[in-house]
Amino acid sequence: MMSKKCKYAIKALVQLGGKFKQGNMFTADIAANESIPKKFLEQILLELKHAGYVGSHKGYGGGYFLKKDPAEISVADIYRLFDGAIALVPCVAVQFYEKCEDCKDEKTCVYRREFEVIRERTRDVMKEVTISSFLKE
Amino acid sequence: MMSKKCKYAIKALVQLGGKFKQGNMFTADIAANESIPKKFLEQILLELKHAGYVGSHKGYGGGYFLKKDPAEISVADIYRLFDGAIALVPCVAVQFYEKCEDCKDEKTCVYRREFEVIRERTRDVMKEVTISSFLKE
DNA sequence: ACATATTCTACTAATTTGATAGGTTTTATT
DNA sequence: AATAAAACCTATCAAATTAGTAGAATATGT
Secondary structure (H helix, E strand, O other), X not given: OOOHHHXXXXXXXXXXXXXXXXXXXXXXXXXXXXXXXXXXXXHHHHHXXXXXXXXXXXOOOOEEEEOOXXXXXXXXXXXXXXXXXXXXXXXXXXXXXXXXXXXXXXXXXHHHHHHHHHHHHHHHHHHHOEHHHHHOO | OOOHHHHHXXXXXXXXXXOOOOOOEOHHHHHHHHOOOHHHHHXXXXXXXXXXXXXXXXXXXXXXXXXXXXXXXXXHHHHHHHHOOOOOOHHHOOOOOOOOOOOOOHHHOHHHHHHHHHHHHHHHHHHHOEHHHHHOO
């Protein structure tokens, strides 16, 4: 399961994606459209900004806008940003790799071998689904 | 990521799978082999027993043994038992379905549509990998 | 000047995770 | 029958995570 934060982030990106290259949206409007607590959404949009997915304008008439193409932002990207590793165990994670404390040899570890298969397939489908997937008809 | 509890459970089942139909194993031995805190493993084996995956004998010379065929116990099964839904969002979960509070129509929800794709593919690979997968050479 | 909107930091309550503790029950062996 | 070994069961707990709230600072168009 993904966190609510991650789900909110995806929904916010979809909202912004619907107006891609057509101006800003206010946090308040996104929050209202998707029933997301406004103050919580503020934090989320800020994180998305720091990660380079959205841009913003401050002050009167400001707001947020999508910076990247909706087709270039995958569920995998956003999941990693908010919820971390896609892999089931840290020792097969790509972006969040951590060695097992008691692993003698990673090359021959059967757990690693099988969990890598799961990670690969899960990662593939999560990369295939993008913000633009949610925008289709 | 899966919980440590779930990972411990899989490792314990693999240990028991290595002796499938060849007698019992003590909790203490499994714990030592896999560096799992013994008292924590006791709880895990008990849960696995209540779920029907393992059987046990009490008293002197007792222990645990695998009840189901290793090929019939998938990572998906054990993940669901300890960590819950495989799906990214509750509204597309099969065994842990929960309706979205603010969803107008599930049939036309684009989030549901895409997250179902992810769930299906993730679930498939997690069902393909079984305890016997970890036991191969 | 003023209203509006983002930005930033800190705090908090509830839940989950990863255990630990201690006692009860069952059973094979002596 | 006594004993030791093993599973069984329930409660507790510290640390981390999650899902927010709060409040002020900063920037900007009118």
